[in-house]
Amino acid sequence: xxxxxxxxxxxxxxxxxxxxxxxxxxxxxxxxxxxxxxxxxxxxxxxxxxxxxxxxxxxxxxxxxxxxxxxxxxxxxxxxxxxxxxxxxxxxxxxxxxxxxxxxxxxxxxxxxxxxxxxxxxxxxxxxxxxxxxxxxxxxxxxxxxxxxxxxxxxxxxxxxxxxx
Amino acid sequence: xxxxxxxxxxxxxxxxxxxxxxxxxxxxxxxxxxxxxxxxxxxxxxxxxxxxxxxxxxxxxxxxx
Numbered sequence: 001x002x003x004x005x006x007x008x009x010x011x012x013x014x015x016x017x018x019x020x021x022x023x024x025x026x027x028x029x030x031x032x033x034x035x036x037x038x039x040x041x042x043x044x045x046x047x048x049x050x051x052x053x054x055x056x057x058x059x060x061x062x063x064x065x066x067x068x069x070x071x072x073x074x075x076x077x078x079x080x081x082x083x084x085x086x087x088x089x090x091x092x093x094x095x096x097x098x099x100x101x102x103x104x105x106x107x108x109x110x111x112x113x114x115x116x117x118x119x120x121x122x123x124x125x126x127x128x129x130x131x132x133x134x135x136x137x138x139x140x141x142x143x144x145x146x147x148x149x150x151x152x153x154x155x156x157x158x159x160x161x162x163x164x165x
Numbered sequence: 166x167x168x169x170x171x172x173x174x175x176x177x178x179x180x181x182x183x184x185x186x187x188x189x190x191x192x193x194x195x196x197x198x199x200x201x202x203x204x205x206x207x208x209x210x211x212x213x214x215x216x217x218x219x220x221x222x223x224x225x226x227x228x229x230x
Binding site: 005031116153 | 181190191200201206212214
């Protein structure tokens, strides 16, 4: 099972520049749809690639679903030569995304992020409006239910709340 | 060209989404909105742990029957 706290603490302690997107971002906003992996968009600066390798390297990252024994090296060169990586780690599955449809790169998404404290660390999470926009732009049938859930969530969040006692 | 420029965002009112929204359980969303992001994350972890426990129990049942 995924250790969300372990993954986020590892990235945070490694001072990796990343923003949480996907289903777990929906969870942080209040979505009721469970998710079982962590999707992050990471900055592709040379410094950040090194930080990413240092942060996740000790947790045995490997290409998710690939047969064992492939000559996969989780290093800065591999990250530089690729863009999006779906990985398994000892802490659970993580998708490292260099760019996403409808959202672009880390630099494009970061202004739409908000810092949330989760599992004892501060992380940047994509804002709800932008999250919906990104999922709509991706145009994947599997996202339709999530888009409906997030749009309803946005409506609920915009409703005036009764004053607390 | 960036991926973000390749795909047009569909119109805001999507009839498919409108239909699916009728099935969203808003009571769950309202409960979640009372929680902090950290509490929501920890609730998800508990849910996944329970699901794994159920799955394990199911497998054990299959092996013993």
